[in-house]
Amino acid sequence: MPGSLINIGKAGALAARGALDVTAQNIANANTDGYSRRSATMEEVGSTARLGWDSTTALSGVRVSRIARSDSVFLHSEARRTGSDLARADAEVAALRSAEGAIEQSGLYPEIVEFEASLARLSADPLNASLRTAAMVAMDRMAQGLNLAASEVQAAGAVLVTRADSGVAQVNTLAQELARTNAALVRVETGSSNQAVLLDQRDSLLAQIADQAGISVQYGDKGQATVRLGDASGPALVSGSQTQTLAVSQLADGTLQYALDGNPLALASGALAGLAQGSQAIAGYRGQLDSIAASVIAQINDAQATGVTPTGSAGQPVLDGTGAADIVQLTGDGAALATAPASVPAGSRDGSNLQALRDILASDGPAGKADTLLFALSSTLNARDVTRDALGAIAETAHSALIAETGVDLDTEATNLLRYQQAFQASGRVIQIAADIFDTLLGIR
Amino acid sequence: MSIITNSTAAFFRRSTGAMADLRAQAETLQARIGSGERLERSSDDPLAASRLRSLSRADALGEADGEALSRASSDLALAGEALAEMADTLIRARELAQYAANGALGDDQRALIAAEIEQLADGLFASANAFGLSGQALFAGEGEGPAYLRDASGVVTYTGAAEAGTLILSDGTSIGTGQTGPEVLPTGTAADPFVILADLANALRGGAGDPATAARDALGGLETSLESVTRAQTTGGARLAWIEVLDQRLTRQSLARSEESADVGGADLASTIAELQQTLTALEASQASFSRMSQLSLFDAI
Numbered sequence: 001m002p003g004s005l006i007n008i009g010k011a012g013a014l015a016a017r018g019a020l021d022v023t024a025q026n027i028a029n030a031n032t033d034g035y036s037r038r039s040a041t042m043e044e045v046g047s048t049a050r051l052g053w054d055s056t057t058a059l060s061g062v063r064v065s066r067i068a069r070s071d072s073v074f075l076h077s078e079a080r081r082t083g084s085d086l087a088r089a090d091a092e093v094a095a096l097r098s099a100e101g102a103i104e105q106s107g108l109y110p111e112i113v114e115f116e117a118s119l120a121r122l123s124a125d126p127l128n129a130s131l132r133t134a135a136m137v138a139m140d141r142m143a144q145g146l147n148l149a150a151s152e153v154q155a156a157g158a159v160l161v162t163r164a165d166s167g168v169a170q171v172n173t174l175a176q177e178l179a180r181t182n183a184a185l186v187r188v189e190t191g192s193s194n195q196a197v198l199l200d201q202r203d204s205l206l207a208q209i210a211d212q213a214g215i216s217v218q219y220g221d222k223g224q225a226t227v228r229l230g231d232a233s234g235p236a237l238v239s240g241s242q243t244q245t246l247a248v249s250q251l252a253d254g255t256l257q258y259a260l261d262g263n264p265l266a267l268a269s270g271a272l273a274g275l276a277q278g279s280q281a282i283a284g285y286r287g288q289l290d291s292i293a294a295s296v297i298a299q300i301n302d303a304q305a306t307g308v309t310p311t312g313s314a315g316q317p318v319l320d321g322t323g324a325a326d327i328v329q330l331t332g333d334g335a336a337l338a339t340a341p342a343s344v345p346a347g348s349r350d351g352s353n354l355q356a357l358r359d360i361l362a363s364d365g366p367a368g369k370a371d372t373l374l375f376a377l378s379s380t381l382n383a384r385d386v387t388r389d390a391l392g393a394i395a396e397t398a399h400s401a402l403i404a405e406t407g408v409d410l411d412t413e414a415t416n417l418l419r420y421q422q423a424f425q426a427s428g429r430v431i432q433i434a435a436d437i438f439d440t441l442l443g444i445r
Numbered sequence: 446m447s448i449i450t451n452s453t454a455a456f457f458r459r460s461t462g463a464m465a466d467l468r469a470q471a472e473t474l475q476a477r478i479g480s481g482e483r484l485e486r487s488s489d490d491p492l493a494a495s496r497l498r499s500l501s502r503a504d505a506l507g508e509a510d511g512e513a514l515s516r517a518s519s520d521l522a523l524a525g526e527a528l529a530e531m532a533d534t535l536i537r538a539r540e541l542a543q544y545a546a547n548g549a550l551g552d553d554q555r556a557l558i559a560a561e562i563e564q565l566a567d568g569l570f571a572s573a574n575a576f577g578l579s580g581q582a583l584f585a586g587e588g589e590g591p592a593y594l595r596d597a598s599g600v601v602t603y604t605g606a607a608e609a610g611t612l613i614l615s616d617g618t619s620i621g622t623g624q625t626g627p628e629v630l631p632t633g634t635a636a637d638p639f640v641i642l643a644d645l646a647n648a649l650r651g652g653a654g655d656p657a658t659a660a661r662d663a664l665g666g667l668e669t670s671l672e673s674v675t676r677a678q679t680t681g682g683a684r685l686a687w688i689e690v691l692d693q694r695l696t697r698q699s700l701a702r703s704e705e706s707a708d709v710g711g712a713d714l715a716s717t718i719a720e721l722q723q724t725l726t727a728l729e730a731s732q733a734s735f736s737r738m739s740q741l742s743l744f745d746a747i
Contacts, residue, residue: 030453100488113502117509120615124513124622127589128579310589347589348606349581355613362615367502375495378487385488396462400455407452414743 004059006434011061012427015042018064019420023413030408034204037070037408038196066191069199075402076203077217080210082395084269087211089388091271095160095278096381099285102152103374111145112367114138119358122339126351127310132334136318139300140329142366143319146293150286150324157254157282164248164256164275171212171272175227175243178205182224183241190222199223209237213246214269230268235260248272254283285377290323292369297321299360307338307353312346314338315353460735467728474721477712484710497710500702506615507702511695517612517622518688520577521681524623527575527583528678531629534572535671538565538642542667545649545660555656559649566642570601573626586610586625593626601639603632620687629677636669 019040029035043065118138122131181202188195202225209215209227216234218226227238229246237244237260244261251257256276258265267273297319304315315338321327339354361367477483487494544550545558574591575583585592585605592605609623630638641663648659 031457097488100486104487109498110501113505116502116615117505120506120509121512124516124612125579125581127581344587344606349587349589349610350606350608351610358613358615371495371498374487374498375491378491378494381488382491400459403452403455403458404450407450407454409450410453411743412450414747418747 005437006431008059008061009427009430009434011045011063012430013424015040015062015064016420016424016427020417020424022067023416023420026408027410027413027417030410030413034200034207035408036196036200036203036406038193039068039070040064041066041068067193067196068191069196070406071199072402072405073219075398075405076206079395079398079402080207080215080217081269082391082398083207084210084214086388086391086395087271088214088269088274088277089384089391091163091274092277092281093381093384093388095156095275096281096377096384098156098159099153099282100374100377100381102156103149103285103289103377106145106149106152108145108149109367109370109374111138111142112365112370115142116358116361116365116367119354119361122337123351123354123358125349126339126354127347127349129334132337133332134334135337136329136332136334139318140332142296143321143327143329146289146296146324146327150289150293153282153286153289154325157279157286160256160275160279160282161248161250164272164279167212167272167275168246168248168258171209171237171246172243174205174209174212175238175246178202178209178225178227178238179241179243181205182220182238185220185223188222195223210270212270213267213272229260229265235263235265250279254286255280281380285373286324288369288373290325292366292373293321293324293327295364295369296366297327299365300357303353303357303360304336304338306342306356308340308342308344308346309335309338310340310347311335314342456738460731460738464728464731464735467724467731471721471724471728474717474724477717478714478721481712481714482710483712493709497706500706500709504699504702507695507699510614510616511692513612513614514688514692514695516578517620518685518692520583520622521685521688523575523577524583525678525681525685527572528629528674528681530572531569532671532674532678534565534569535638535667535674538562538569538638539664539667539671541565542645542660542663545645546657546664548657550656552651555649555651559646562642562646562649566639566646569630569638569642570595573630583623584626584629586623593632599643601632601637603627614691618691620691621684624677624680629674631669631673636666638667638670641666641670 019042022038022040026037041064042062045060045063047060115135115138118131118135122128122135125131181198185195185198185202188198202223206215206217206225206227213229215237216228216230216232218228218232220226220240224240225238226236226240228234228236235244237246247259247262249257249259256279258267258272258276267276300319301317304317307315309315316330316336318330318336319327320330337354340348340350341353344350476485484490484494484497541558541562545555550558570593573584573593577583582588582590582592582605586607586609588604588606590604592603593601594604595601603626605626607625609621609625609628611619612622613619626632632639645659645663648654648656
């Protein structure tokens with residue numbers, strides 16, 4: 001029927017126009033993060049045959065039934081999971097690296113070695129005033145080196161707290177956004193391009209949350225996301241349009257502790273988990289620095305107690321403090337060093353007490369302990385670095401697979417442009433033919 | 446039928462990631478060449494870094510040991526000079542005693558000999574109280590203050606410590622650094638040279654007894670003193686030789702340590718430059734291929 005012919009042509013032209021719009025949208029958003037490729041799904045229109053008319057024909061053209069959005073739940077969750085692991089490894093490596101820099105660049109080990117060398121020089125001439133002063137100066141520098149290392153490690157820990165605070169704030173903001181998106185998803189019409197936009201937004205929010213804390217997601221029937229922290233049995237962060245608040249606090253030894261609505265929880269992946277692990281490691285290194293300082297104080301003060309100064313009086317403690325942050329030298333006077341044992345008269349050049357101190361420092365002293373600390377730290381950091389590189393490669397692969405599946409390929413869109421342009425031109429010809437047929441009918445005299 | 450799609454965004458992401466990797470590698474190699482060190486921080490190679498730390502500690506202690514040894518050897522050299530003076534003094538005193546043992550001398554000649562012997566005794570006292578570089582008495586052992594004191598009546602007593610000091614190096618080697626007075630001169634015994642010389646001068650001036658007999662008796666004691674001083678000279682010489690051996694050992698060890706340091710932590714220039722060249726070639730190739738591929742676009746043909 002000619003009338004139908006023109007309607008069918010019109011329907012075809014409109015559908016081709018719609019498809020061209022979708023293609024143009026894809027091309028325009030080719031570089032948008034989180035954009036999933038859209039395509040227009042065409043559906044044949046069948047209308048009910050009219051009574052008394054050609055009741056067997058029901059041709060009515062085509063229409064765009066829905067805007068399909070390319071999606072892959074599995075690839076999205078893989079990308080989130082590997083992204084969480086990578087973020088955790090990144091945060092932990094950054095924390096360890098700053099701790100390593102703090103201890104190495106404070107010059108702790110060279111200062112300890114210089115102190116031992118100054119004692120070695122002094123043992124050649126124990127009553128020499130300038131050598132004694134040099135030894136006290138070296139002891140002071142060692143104490144200050146410990147102070148500096150402790151304060152730098154403390155600063156590294158403080159940076160972690162700042163990052164954790166901002167990460168937690170971001171998670172809470174994203175959770176609120178996701179709750180609003182969930183609410184909108186319930187109301188939107190299925191298959192419309194609004195729904196595609198909301199689903200893209202939902203996936204992007206989920207990816208951002210997963211970077212901070214590992215999550216497990218369950219989807220509702222209209223695509224709403226229920227987000228649980230950790231695995232599928234963890235507490236719910238977002239459920240429908242309800243959210244719970246994540247918070248971070250610092251324990252007495254400096255480690256970070258997270259809590260969801262007041263209940264403490266341990267995160268296994270994500271940047272926040274890496275920050276918590278880093279804070280734990282840094283607390284451990286601070287403890288080791290403190291024990292190095294305490295043992296140095298004890299060894300030197302004990303050696304002082306068993307010896308006498310050149311004037312014959314008993315040696316007094318020269319170092320004070322409980323840990324690396326507060327170790328301090330009580331006096332810089334070279335005459336306070338008790339180099340001689342208690343059994344010899346005043347003014348003796350007997351240096352056996354000094355020798356005993358040198359022996360203890362060489363066998364169980366701060367140099368060996370500092371070397372052990374640095375070696376353990378650097379080996380851990382090296383291993384974590386390797387792990388981080390491997391996780392980075394895995395995350396990159398997962399992300400590439402996701403983009404390959406859902407991203408825009410400009411070559412495909414270019415061919416779609418040509419295709420739908422041809423379809424539009426063909427439908428246009430159909431309309432023209434319909435008009436010609438009508439003219440022919442009108443022209444019959 | 447499955448269609449292979451290449452997301453454009455993924456292509457750019459992969460290409461830039463690969464080029465950034467290559468560039469980072471090139472920059473690391475460049476930093477190594479510039480600094481000559483293979484390790485920028487301990488975590489680059491923890492085992493090598495720990496080894497380098499031990500080597501640097503051994504270096505610092507070796508340097509301190511070298512300074513201690515040079516101090517000890519200067520003191521030993523000064524002590525050797527003092528001992529040589531003492532030996533000369535005792536030899537001259539023995540000559541005079543032999544001359545005075547000849548009975549055919551006049552009173553004024555004996556008086557002259559007595560005067561010289563008293564001067565020799567003073568010289569011996571001064572040599573025995575010789576001081577080292579930092580002002581400590583060389584023959585007082587570990588004590589402070591002079592080795593010998595002379596009281597108002599001219600009696601000389603040893604006031605130093607009973608034992609001489611030992612120098613212990615960082616690797617545990619010990620070496621004696623001095624000799625006490627009694628090890629050098631037999632003071633306090635029957636052959637005390639100060640007592641003998643004082644008695645001889647007294648006898649020559651006409652004090653108790655026959656001067657010639659006194660001179661003959663003095664000869665034996667002076668021989669004992671001379672032997673003691675010569676023994677002390679031998680010991681001192683042996684210690685100096687031992688210190689030289691230790692010094693050479695320290696030098697050898699220091700050389701070995703710096704070689705190991707360069708091996709473990711130094712960047713081998715030749716191989717690093719070759720690696721850098723290779724990385725740069727790969728980087729240039731990937732940049733060229735990326736720009737070729739990104740120019741291919743179907744939109745040019747539409």
